[in-house]
Amino acid sequence: MKKITMYLVLSSCLLLAPEAWASWGSFISTGTATGIGNPSCAPVSTGQVACAVRGSKSAIMVNQFNGTSWGTWKSLTGTVSSDPSCTSDGTGKVYCAATATNGDLQVTVLSGGAWSNPTKVSAALFSAPSCAEYTAGQVLCTARNSSGGLAWSLYNGTTWGAFANLTTSTVSAPSCTTDNNSGVICAVYTTGFTTLVNRFSGGAWQGFLNIGGTAGGEPDCTFWEAPGVVVCFRKRIQLGNQCERFQRGSMGRWRLERLQQPRR
Numbered sequence: 001m002k003k004i005t006m007y008l009v010l011s012s013c014l015l016l017a018p019e020a021w022a023s024w025g026s027f028i029s030t031g032t033a034t035g036i037g038n039p040s041c042a043p044v045s046t047g048q049v050a051c052a053v054r055g056s057k058s059a060i061m062v063n064q065f066n067g068t069s070w071g072t073w074k075s076l077t078g079t080v081s082s083d084p085s086c087t088s089d090g091t092g093k094v095y096c097a098a099t100a101t102n103g104d105l106q107v108t109v110l111s112g113g114a115w116s117n118p119t120k121v122s123a124a125l126f127s128a129p130s131c132a133e134y135t136a137g138q139v140l141c142t143a144r145n146s147s148g149g150l151a152w153s154l155y156n157g158t159t160w161g162a163f164a165n166l167t168t169s170t171v172s173a174p175s176c177t178t179d180n181n182s183g184v185i186c187a188v189y190t191t192g193f194t195t196l197v198n199r200f201s202g203g204a205w206q207g208f209l210n211i212g213g214t215a216g217g218e219p220d221c222t223f224w225e226a227p228g229v230v231v232c233f234r235k236r237i238q239l240g241n242q243c244e245r246f247q248r249g250s251m252g253r254w255r256l257e258r259l260q261q262p263r264r
Contacts, residue, residue: 033073037083042094050110052084052096078118082128090136099125121160127173132184140184142174172218181228189218211254
């Protein structure tokens with residue numbers, strides 16, 4: 001448990017990317033609260049951001065930056081067993097989801113400046129979820145299931161679909177991101193120090209792909225630069241804290257780039 005005069009910190013791998021070598025501004029406190037684990041944030045509109053974090057009493061706490069200052073942390077009803085995952089839906093709403101203590105998906109929505117009461121989607125999740133915008137107004141959430149595969153549900157703009165399962169063998173929670181090209185890409189750390197990726201598009205999954213190399217931990221994926229382009233960072237097992245970047249181009253091909261610490 002940690003006392004948060006809470007600051008937002010990027011993945012250490014992201015800090016090795018060339019685009020991140022520019023100077024940073026000063027840290028801004030989001031307010032004082034007591035939190036556990038890692039926060040998750042998503043854009044609301046230009047210059048505005050919403051964040052969620054698991055609180056000390058296993059409830060989700062939420063806050064919003066309005067472009068000038070942070071609001072007050074608000075604790076929502078319900079108890080969860082995982083960190084939250086937040087995503088924009090592309091229409092000005094933010095969805096934040098976590099695994100409830102009974103294994104369901106617990107979801108709250110920021111719309112018009114107000115957070116909804118959390119609702120539950122029946123599930124049997126065995127990790128934190130990872131959620132991403134699919135198309136405008138639609139959100140896809142995935143998590144590890146009891147057999148080591150992936151459980152997933154799609155919010156179609158009106159209702160959440162029943163959770164379905166994808167067969168694979170994961171040892172981590174997934175990391176999912178929109179590709180801003182009518183698709184969601186999810187990556188997982190699996191047996192044999194392997195990273196698998198899968199793309200959801202056209203209402204279906206395209207199949208798991210081994211993108212090679214030897215991973216030392218779970219991946220962290222995000223949209224990158226242009227529609228259809230996604231980048232995933234991961235720790236390299238051979239060289240300690242150095243990272244590898246896997247980039248999926250607009251033509252669907254993946255390439256590996258090993259990132260080096262910038263010289264000082």
